[in-house]
Amino acid sequence: MEGDMERRRKQIVELINEKGQVGFAQLVKSFPDVSEMTLRNDLKFLDANRQIIRIHGGARSLDTVIDIDDPLHKRISKNNEKKQEIAKKAVRLIHPRGAIFLDSGSTMIELAKIFPDERCKIFTVGVPCTMELARLKSVDVHVFGGRLKRESLSISGVKTLQEIENVNFNLAIIGVTGYCRGKGFCCSSEERCEINRAVMRRAEKVMVLMDSQKVGKSDTYILAESQDIDILISDHDLDREIQEDLEQKGVEVY
Structure with missing residues (x-):
């Protein structure tokens, strides 16, 4: 169970990093077997751990807000x-x-x-x-x-x-x-x-x-x-x- 959660959260981060910004509706569509409450908790956890940035209606990649060049x-x-x-x-x-x-x-x-x-x-x-x-x-x-x-x-x-x-x-x-x-x-x-x-x-x-x-x-x-x-x-x-x-x-x- 814990392994599934970690895997899902990793996939969420990868999706957000790939797109730059993802709306919550798109996230729900990408994870159809996961409840909206669970996805909201995932975003809250990932934001608290500085892996993504929560915004109104979705989330953004750190790359879109950090004032440094990517390697x-x-x-x-x-x-x-x-x-x-x-x-x-x-x-x-x-x-x-x-x-x-x-x-x-x-x-x-x-x-x-x-x-x-x-x-x-x-x-x-x-x-x-x-x-x-x-x-x-x-x-x-x-x-x-x-x-x-x-x-x-x-x-x-x-x-x-x-x-x-x-x-x-x-x-x-x-x-x-x-x-x-x-x-x-x-x-x-x-x-x-x-x-x-x-x-x-x-x-x-x-x-x-x-x-x-x-x-x-x-x-x-x-x-x-x-x-x-x-x-x-x-x-x-x-x-x-x-x-x-x-x-x-x-x-x-x-």
Whole structure:
């Protein structure tokens, strides 16, 4: 009996971590043989033990509220097929020219792996991205200086922001940790948010890469609203209603 309870609670945490946020109705549907009272007690226990965050009408993953970057190795293993799909879409839309900013993150690494070897300048704060881009002979790769964040293997800090202010970007390719209608595109790290805002201010065009599972996730910092971006690239599971809403606001969605 106790083993069944532990197993169920582990499954609840895994579901919430996978979705980012789960409504109580969805939880009831996922565990049809468990009473609502038992599920409410499970959420109360998991919240008290800091495994999830209880909210009105459901629960959220800790990842959606903690102001730190996930370890990079953890993010690389999540939704890898979707990230590869997004990277392939992005490559078809990118016309390498001038100066391009490439954000840090696991989806950006997938993009760097297949970035075309055509003459342009790429600026990045992602250390793994520079390693992937090193294979290219025609691309001039620039790495902004600053402080290394070990978990995400990205560069940040005052020096990074100062160097960004000296560059004009033809295209900024940005990653986000969530999107909510009415709240916009979100970021979990304040430092990363500041860097990407600075880049976007100096960019002619802004392209956001976001997998569909980040829709509905509300993170700590608001990075941008729909009018601040030009292109959104997601995977084939992106909600049609969200796509149409963004297109009505002038965003090209792929």
